[in-house]
Amino acid sequence: MAIRHFLALDIPETACATIIKINDSSVYGTGMVIDCPRLQITLPGTNQPIELVPPPTTGFVLNLSGITLGMQSMSTSTLMELPDGLYTITYSVSPNNLVYVTHYHLRTTKAKRRYFEELCKLQLQTCEPTNEYLQKLNELRYIFMLIDAAKAKAEYCHATGPAVDMLSYAIKLLDSFDSSCCVTCNN
Numbered sequence: 001m002a003i004r005h006f007l008a009l010d011i012p013e014t015a016c017a018t019i020i021k022i023n024d025s026s027v028y029g030t031g032m033v034i035d036c037p038r039l040q041i042t043l044p045g046t047n048q049p050i051e052l053v054p055p056p057t058t059g060f061v062l063n064l065s066g067i068t069l070g071m072q073s074m075s076t077s078t079l080m081e082l083p084d085g086l087y088t089i090t091y092s093v094s095p096n097n098l099v100y101v102t103h104y105h106l107r108t109t110k111a112k113r114r115y116f117e118e119l120c121k122l123q124l125q126t127c128e129p130t131n132e133y134l135q136k137l138n139e140l141r142y143i144f145m146l147i148d149a150a151k152a153k154a155e156y157c158h159a160t161g162p163a164v165d166m167l168s169y170a171i172k173l174l175d176s177f178d179s180s181c182c183v184t185c186n187n
Contacts, residue, residue, distance in 0.1 A: 003029040007101040009091055013151075017109050018079035020069075022089060024060045026101075034058055035094035043069065044085025044107070084110045084171075086154060086164050106154035106163050108147050114174045115144055139177065146170035 010023040028034055039056055040049035041064075050070055056062060066072035066080040084107050092100030118140055122133075129137065147170045154163035 003032075005029050005032065005034070005093060005099055007091055007093070007099065009089060009101060009103045011087075011089065011103060011105040013107075013112075014109060015113070017081040017113065018065055019063050020082055020087065020105075020107065022060070022062045022064065024056065024058060024091070026058065026091075028058060033094075036092075036096060038090075038092045038096055040090045041069065042088040043071070044083050044087065049088070049090070081110065082107065084108055084167065086160055088160075104154045104158060104160055104163075106151045106160075106167060108151055108167065111147050111167065111171055111174065112144075114171075115140065115147065118174070118177055136178075139173070143170050143173050143177070146173070 006027045008025040008027070010025045012021055012023075014021055022039075037055040037057065039052040039062075041052070042049040052062075052064075052068070066082060067074055067076070069082070071082075072080045087105040087107055088102065089105060090100055090102045122136070122140075146166050150163045150166035150170065153159045153166060157163075
């Protein structure tokens with residue numbers, strides 16, 4: 001007896017701003033033909049998916065760049081940073097309208113990098129911070145929580161609209177964040 005395919009994708013968050021990684025975590029049915037694999041990706045801010053050509057083979061591990069996603073020409077000397085936002089990734093095999101999986105990936109690489117840069121600017125010491133400094137730390141914690149909550153909304157709850165709005169708000173807060181607070185301790 002043939003067991004059906006269970007398609008699954010793993011799209012880990014990466015610190016590399018120029019690459020998005022997609023792994024095939026599918027379990028393929030024994031005794032079944034695997035035909036016509038198709039991987040389609042809808043990039044942030046677009047409605048039309050792009051299709052990877054040639055299609056991946058089963059068990060794929062892909063590291064995609066702006067070039068492979070058609071966002072950048074091959075003649076460039078450096079890879080562009082991929083935008084943060086919602087990537088809708090659909091993987092299917094024949095019959096493609098029946099055997100598919102769609103994964104929503106909220107890329108937060110650039111937003112998290114900005115958050116970590118703000119942490120690096122803070123001069124934390126081994127003492128109790130002043131109230132002003134504590135307020136800045138609380139603001140940063142809230143921003144990080146917004147980024148994580150946005151990711152959860154998209155990838156686990158499939159509430160993509162609220163997820164994108166939350167990420168946009170977190171980026172807006174990062175844009176207005178002032179880390180020029182001086183370091184003093186409460187004794």
